[in-house]
Amino acid sequence: MAGKPKLHYFNGRGRMETIRWMFAAAGVEAEEQHISSKADLEKLRQDGFLLFQQVPMVEIDGMKMVQSRAILNYIAAKYNLYGKDLKERALIDMYCEATMDLNELIMMVPFKPADTREKDEALIIERSSTRYFPVFEKVLKNHGQNYLVGNTLSRADVQLLETILMVEEVKADSLSKFPLLKAFKERMSNIPTIKKFLQPGSLRKPPTDAKTAAEAIKAFH
Template sequence: MAQKPKLYYFNGRGKMESVRWLLAAADVEFDEVFLETKEQYKKLLEDGSLLFQQVPMVEMDGMKIVQSRAILNYIATKYNLYGKDIKDRLFIDMYVEGTIDLMTIISGLYIQPEDTKIKQKDLIKNRALNRYFPVYEKALQGQDFLVGKQLSIADVQLLEAILMVEEVHNDVLSHFPRLQAFKKQTSEIPTIKKFLQPGSKRKPIPDEKLIAAAKEILYS
């Protein structure tokens, strides 16, 4: 029996959260090793596990895989979540790059000083409403998924991004009926529905304590 993938990261979202989402959508069980001390991080560096001296790192199929896009692309390809041909993959990649850009802006909110958070929240809403969500709304015209007729990494990351935006602005989908339908339908896919339930390995909004601990391990 093949070993379960093992995820090395902090006990929070960051760049590993999309990996958790994708494995869950593919119905792949995984274990997690949380970095809680400087010594753990140093050991990974010393034994050569981190190719570019940074996490996330996923151990699976006899490999230690780093760089979040490489990890996601490998998982998507392995579990048939990367389209049927090169053209599908091109569009999937474009949509994924968009959701990554949006999620990066949202993630930045939680490391901002309090006096700049209102400005960051306004930026999130503006970019979601005027740059990113209109693209996905148009792409979903006449179809259930962004690319082709089956679930792909692009759909999984879009749902993740929608839920992240809604944590900041809960009415953000009010002008996007197709995205509303997409959210409802995709959230009911059994593997994703399970991941959205309390008690899953999905991580909550990061708090100041987690952010401080991660900085201490990485940069002290």
């Protein structure tokens, strides 16, 4: 029997968090090997484990996978979270790229100067409420189904839930004008595998604070 997937990254969210979400949604238990110093990262490089000298890196099925989108694609395809045909996969990809654009804005805030935080958070609130959430609200309204694509759970649903929760950490009532997204959040949060991930003790990481950001910078730069 194959061992658990092993996740190599610092002990924080960053580009590994969506990967943690995807494994959790698929009901797959993973383990972590934290990178806490430049020496840890350098050892992975010297051992030839990082194809492009970067993490995240995931050991799975005899591979040492890098590039977060490639890893996410692999997990989604392996665990049937990637639609039933090419058209569904195209929709899922579009939705996921949108959530990742928004995630990127949120992810970078703790690594930027403190005096820009208010401006950065205002941009996140503006983008989520005018560019991204209205689209997903409309998708759910138009097809009247529980999931974004094909009325079955896909990586698009998982990544949208992750993003919604991250936006709510910036502004708690972000879904106040989006009733279908609010209901979607409740449904997704109660899927047993996801519900487990949302409980204390899972691999889910808390929001990145200044201390965690400083530790990541120390290890990676």
